[in-house]
Amino acid sequence: MGRNRKVGLDWWPRDIGLYRDPKLRAARQKFGVLGPYVYECLLDIAYGDKGYYIAYSGEGREDTLWQLREYTAGLENVTIETLAAVVDQLVVSGLFHAALYERGFLTSKRIQMGYFIATLGRNAQQINFDIWLLSEDEMREKNPSGKAFILRSFISRQEKGISRQEIGISRQESTQSREEQRTEEQRTEEQRTVEYSRAEQTREEKAVTADSGLTTELEEKLNCKFDHNFCLELRRLQNKGMQREVFLDTARQTAENAPRNPAGYFRTLLQNCERDGILTAEDMQKRAKPAPAQPAIGPSSEQLSAFDQEWYERVKRYTREKAVPS
Template structure:
């Protein structure tokens, strides 16, 4: 049985001046230091578990809020409802991708770039490209050698998608394959044989009888 692939990170790079990020201003003004602290906790949860996102819907949302409650256990008057409001504010401030947040995911280009850089040397990385935000160009700029598994998987997926699209267009424009065309031609030949035999009988019936001299 193969060994399970590692997904999360053992460490993640913390940006200098993270708490001074302008996008954290609204959360800091509304919730004080709790705003940026919750954001940092969410980064820790994302990088340590899924690696580049948090499942934030249904049980995933409940589990995340309870983890945040554990992170903030030493702080007074911090309820689950307050933590949920902080997360909503962080998303509203653009710290998480808006469309994916509506779908129940907490992620961003910043988070994904951090994960991408931390996994460049890994031989295999499970990625859900349906929620992956980085472009090929953005990844190539950080990994010019192109050795990153994530980058190679992204390129392969893109090329396969292009091939499938071109193949679908070809099939639409050419609904009959060569084999189907050969089958149709053979069928036409088979259908024409009885008609030819009928014509031959008519010719023979209409031919005059020749008498011997």
């Protein structure tokens, strides 16, 4: 039997009371209907792609925000920066797992339970159990028979002490041990998956630590700690050409305004600089130049005689009266 390689879902179970979830209250108060709508869009992205999570670091974060921009096309004043702020608020409100968010993943028990229920009939799946949040008891509650592939893989991993990140072993019709039934081809594929995951993790770690000196200085100025995703964002802006002076000046502005969330406020200012093309110290100087004064319209009072001054005032008064609708 061939392996079922499908990852995402064609449909996903939606809770009737999704929009009444108290955790959505803060996002709704801050962003209006955009808050719960973006949350539902993220569920759609997760279930349709990886199935139970969204890769939200580096290029994955950019791709996700651009997908959200397409979902919200037609709405006024919905920028990439606004969408990123909505996602951050959803994490703060507990709709996504905070620790996994810092590692670059958007997921939750609700998402994973929905995926688990929707895939009970599948006979092969690749699951990263390092980010899997459901316990054996929680899965057995939905699958008392214990025949679900994810549940059996989860139990097998615990019993055998498997340390690899991904398990993609097809369920065998025979009652013999999986270990005896696995083919060399399956072993090779699993090993390749593990090596790829490790390479990706190493790449991201190198990207984050590439300029730890500037990151440390900024954290000290703002008296806060940046998460994994923000460190990647800082590195991306540096690679794009944003100079040290811009980071420090933006940190100064943030400190002066003393926002409740310094890191989030700082990120928004940096995104505004990127949008406006402010990447160097020279760009900042150009922005700081005052606009030239507009010449006054009409003659100055010193240039008018007493008679002309009275006539000029009558004209202005008449013009104002005509401008007022009846």
